Amino acid sequence: MRKSLLNDAKALAFTLPALVPLMLFWFIPLGYVIYLSFMEWDFMNPVKTYVGLNNYIRLFDNPQFYQALRVTLLFCIGSVLPIIIIGFALALLFERKMKGTAIYQTLLFSPWVTPTVAVSIVWSWMYEPKIGLINLILSWLGQDPIRWLEDPSWALVAVLIVTIWKSAGWAMIFYMVAIRNVPPELSQAAELDGAGYWGKLVHVTLPLISPTTFFLIIVQLIQAIQAYDQINVLTQGGPAGSTRTLLYMYYQSAFTSYQIGEASSIAIIIVLGCLILSGLSFIVARKTVHYN
Amino acid sequence: MLSKQLVTRSFRQLLMAALSIAMAFPFFWMVSSAVKTNDEIWQFPPTLWPSNPLWHNFKEAWLAAPFAQYVFNSVFVASMIVLLQVLNSSMLAYAITHMKFRLSGFFTTTILIGYMIPATATYLPSYLILNELGLLNSYAGLIFSNCVSVFSIFLIRQAFLQVSHELVEAGQVDGASHFRILWTIIVPITRSSFAVLALITFIEQYNNYFWPMLITNDPKLQLVSAGLRSFFVEGGAYGLKWPLIMAASAMTIAPLLLLFIFTQKTIIHSVNLSAGATKG
Numbered sequence: 001m002r003k004s005l006l007n008d009a010k011a012l013a014f015t016l017p018a019l020v021p022l023m024l025f026w027f028i029p030l031g032y033v034i035y036l037s038f039m040e041w042d043f044m045n046p047v048k049t050y051v052g053l054n055n056y057i058r059l060f061d062n063p064q065f066y067q068a069l070r071v072t073l074l075f076c077i078g079s080v081l082p083i084i085i086i087g088f089a090l091a092l093l094f095e096r097k098m099k100g101t102a103i104y105q106t107l108l109f110s111p112w113v114t115p116t117v118a119v120s121i122v123w124s125w126m127y128e129p130k131i132g133l134i135n136l137i138l139s140w141l142g143q144d145p146i147r148w149l150e151d152p153s154w155a156l157v158a159v160l161i162v163t164i165w166k167s168a169g170w171a172m173i174f175y176m177v178a179i180r181n182v183p184p185e186l187s188q189a190a191e192l193d194g195a196g197y198w199g200k201l202v203h204v205t206l207p208l209i210s211p212t213t214f215f216l217i218i219v220q221l222i223q224a225i226q227a228y229d230q231i232n233v234l235t236q237g238g239p240a241g242s243t244r245t246l247l248y249m250y251y252q253s254a255f256t257s258y259q260i261g262e263a264s265s266i267a268i269i270i271v272l273g274c275l276i277l278s279g280l281s282f283i284v285a286r287k288t289v290h291y292n
Numbered sequence: 293m294l295s296k297q298l299v300t301r302s303f304r305q306l307l308m309a310a311l312s313i314a315m316a317f318p319f320f321w322m323v324s325s326a327v328k329t330n331d332e333i334w335q336f337p338p339t340l341w342p343s344n345p346l347w348h349n350f351k352e353a354w355l356a357a358p359f360a361q362y363v364f365n366s367v368f369v370a371s372m373i374v375l376l377q378v379l380n381s382s383m384l385a386y387a388i389t390h391m392k393f394r395l396s397g398f399f400t401t402t403i404l405i406g407y408m409i410p411a412t413a414t415y416l417p418s419y420l421i422l423n424e425l426g427l428l429n430s431y432a433g434l435i436f437s438n439c440v441s442v443f444s445i446f447l448i449r450q451a452f453l454q455v456s457h458e459l460v461e462a463g464q465v466d467g468a469s470h471f472r473i474l475w476t477i478i479v480p481i482t483r484s485s486f487a488v489l490a491l492i493t494f495i496e497q498y499n500n501y502f503w504p505m506l507i508t509n510d511p512k513l514q515l516v517s518a519g520l521r522s523f524f525v526e527g528g529a530y531g532l533k534w535p536l537i538m539a540a541s542a543m544t545i546a547p548l549l550l551l552f553i554f555t556q557k558t559i560i561h562s563v564n565l566s567a568g569a570t571k572g
Contacts, residue, residue, distance in 0.1 A: 010470060011393035018380035021440040026406050029417035036417065090311070098305055106556060107312035110319070113552040113559070115499035117517035118541045121524050122322045125534055131336045133321055169315065173563045226412040228502045233521060247412055254416045255506065267413040278408045 030271070037264035044258070055265040065266075067241050068249040071156065075227065075245055078160045079167075080220040084213065086164065087171025091179055092201075094172075105176075109169035116166065120233035123162045124149065127234075152242040155235045159243050162230050167223075171216050178212040179205060214285045221277055225270060246270055319545070326350065326538035333534050346535070353523075353539035361512060362519035363547070369434045369504075369515065370497035374490045376439040381489065385448040386474045390460045403449075406442040415506060422507055429510050437507065438497060444489050451485035452478060488562040491555055495548060516544045 037055055041048040059065050090108060094101060111119065126133040127148035135145040148158040182205055190200045226247055231237060237244035237252065244252075246266055254263035325333055327345035354360070388396045418437060419428075427433030455478055463473035479486065501517035508514060514522070523540055552559060 007391065008393045008395070011387045011391040011396070014383045014387035014391065014470065015399060017376075018384035018440050018445060021380070021436065022406065022442075024421060025418050025437050025440070026409065026411075026414065026442075027402075029414035029421060030409060032417035032420065033414060093304060093308055093311075096301075096304070098301070098308070100305070100309070104308045104312040105560075106553065107316040109560075110316060110549060110552060113495055113548050114545045115501070115517050115520075115548065117499075117501050117521050118544045119318065121520065121537060121541050122318050125325060125538065126318065126321065131334060131338060133338070136337060165315070165318075170563075173560055177563055222408075222410060226410050228412065229517070232502075233524075250413070250416075251502075260416070263416055267416060270413045271409060274410050274413075275408055 033264045033267050036260055037268050039261050039264075041260040042258045043260060051261065055261040059262060059265050059269075064241065064244075064249065065246075068244050068246045071241070071243060072225065072245040072247075074156060075160065075163075076221055076224040078156070079163045079224045079227075080217060082160075082164045083167045083171050083220055084216055086168040087216070088175050088213075090168070090172040091175030094176055095179060105169075105173070109173060111166045112170040114166075116229035117233055119166065120162055120230045123158075123165075124234055127158055149235055150239055152240045155239055155242050159227075159230055159234050162234065163224070163227060166230075167220065171220075174212050174216055175209065178209040182208045211285075214281065218278065218281050221281075222274055225274060225277075246273075319549070322538050322542050322545070326353075326535055326542050328535050330533070330535060349535050349539045350543065353536040354543060356536060357519065357523045357540070358511070359516075359519065359523075359540065359543060362514055362516045363544075365431075365513060365519075366498045366515040366517075369431065369438075370494045370500075372431075372435045373438050373497050374493050376435070377441055377444045377493055378486060378489065380440055381444040381448045382452075382474060382479060382486075384445055385452045386470070386478060389449060389452040390455075390457060390473075390478070391470060400449075403442055403445055407446065412502065415503060419506055427507075429508050429513060431513065433507055434504055434513065434515075438500070438503070441493065444493060447485055447489055448482070451482040455481055484558075484561065487558050491551075491558055492562055495551070498548065520544050 036048075038050060038052060039048040040051045040055070094105070127135075129135060129145055129147045129150070132148075134148065138145065146154050148154050186204050186208070187200055190204050195203060225245075227245065228247060228251065231243055231245065231248055235243040237248045247270060250263050250266040250270065253259045253266065324341050326349055327347060328339075328342045329344075329346060332339065332342055384399070387393070388399050422428055422433050422437055425433075427436060459477055459481075460473055463477055468476070498515070499517060500515060501521070504515045505518045505521075508518075511519070511522070520540055524537055
């Protein structure tokens with residue numbers, strides 16, 4: 001008995017170096033933000049006023065909230081799907097051995113390691129409306145120039161292109177590993193059954209790599225919900241709120257308009273959104289994902 | 293038959309080359325724009341590479357803002373965070389995998405939940421807590437507030453689960469303390485996971501922007517991303533000095549591209565590990 005107590009104490013001591021900061025910067029803040037979402041406060045005032053569910057009620061009345069929700073959903077779909085599809089397509093192209101694979105991989109993966117702020121600045125130069133590289137290429141295709149970052153119907157696309165460019169190579173690496181792990185016997189068996197390239201792809205490869213797809217979707221969704229750097233550099237949520245996601249709205253109401261209550265209620269919605277998404281994807285995964 | 297194969301193969305090769313070049317083209321464009329004159333950069337159509345590259349633009353950009361300070365801050369803060377994360381992730385992971393104790397299940401669940409909470413959502417309350425602790429605007433705040441990562445704990449836990457418990461028991465029979473067993477037996481066996489942790493964390497923290505920017509307003513404490521961004525807005529006057537802005541961006545990106553080229557294998561290996569870490 002005494003020995004096991006001593007063992008417990010020792011083990012607890014081992015957890016402390018991680019547990020203390022984990023508590024201070026993860027779990028206490030989570031509780032604190034729930035508390036703040038029921039308060040009205042502006043940072044300066046020493047007194048916080050309890051307002052019950054008012055922050056939430058006001059948020060659900062705020063058209064800006066629905067706009068941000070819509071932008072967030074568009075951002076999630078518009079970044080996650082292309083990243084996964086492009087990543088998978090690139091990985092398929094690498095399926096057979098070829099010269100230069102290592103160099104191609106390095107080039108395709110390199111955007112992922114670079115700072116988002118720096119590459120967003122580079123992209124904002126390429127999006128320059130008069131002489132930017134993108135509009136130059138469009139002009140070769142006979143397309144009129146687009147004011148990428150100032151046109152509300154294009155700004156989100158511009159931010160999404162940078163986001164996809166940065167992560168597609170990363171998804172590719174995951175898929176390359178997954179495809180390599182597909183047992184060759186299964187492909188051969190499918191071939192004997194008369195399956196062609198696409199038949200094998202749909203009936204053998206896709207089901208077998210579904211855990212990877214599932215993992216990439218979750219990670220990319222959570223990243224998309226938390227996207228900040230590229231929005232901050234390229235558009236700052238504008239023009240006319242067309243790139244203001246929930247996270248960006250949260251940041252603006254907390255640190256530029258000092259509406260701590262409103263900001264906290266948005267934070268809670270973001271957390272709930274992530275939890276629901278994770279939960280949903282676990283349910284979907286249990287039904288469809290093929291673990292062997 | 294053979295020639296058809298040859299055609300598909302060369303087509304694939306061409307396609308891959310074209311795609312890779314397109315993907316990396318922004319980096320080339322950045323360097324090419326960095327060595328142009330202010331007149332040349334506004335020329336239409338633009339030149340692919342200036343006839344007379346102005347390499348001294350890099351020096352000028354470097355001196356136009358305290359970039360040496362920014363780079364030092366990023367490297368210092370990121371390295372300290374890596375050290376702390378190696379220490380606390382390995383200790384926590386060791387406790388929940390090899391020191392059978394009553395709360396180990398509880399800890400594992402807590403960490404799983406932590407994995408699903410988006411860090412950015414807690415930035416406001418974390419800011420307030422950091423303020424209470426008097427750690428805003430300090431290296432200590434930058435380091436301490438990032439010194440634990442649920443991802444790192446997960447990664448190390450996954451590696452430790454694969455280490456046979458008999459090794460720990462053998463160490464105990466020899467009279468070694470848990471601390472000693474962890475550092476002399478377990479960590480050396482799982483060093484490839486630690487290499488991954490160190491690289492991924494270093495890159496992430498070197499690039500980190502949103503959170504460090506929130507908790508510091510002293511320019512002397514800015515990390516490279518925030519420093520570059522203020523140079524872009526103020527020094528670069530939002531696009532009036534594109535060559536200098538591109539030169540500055542290139543200098544922030546270059547160290548990471550170099551690091552990546554030398555450690556590519558480990559980083560790509562991290563993909564296997566992080567895919568495994570989620571199956572938990």
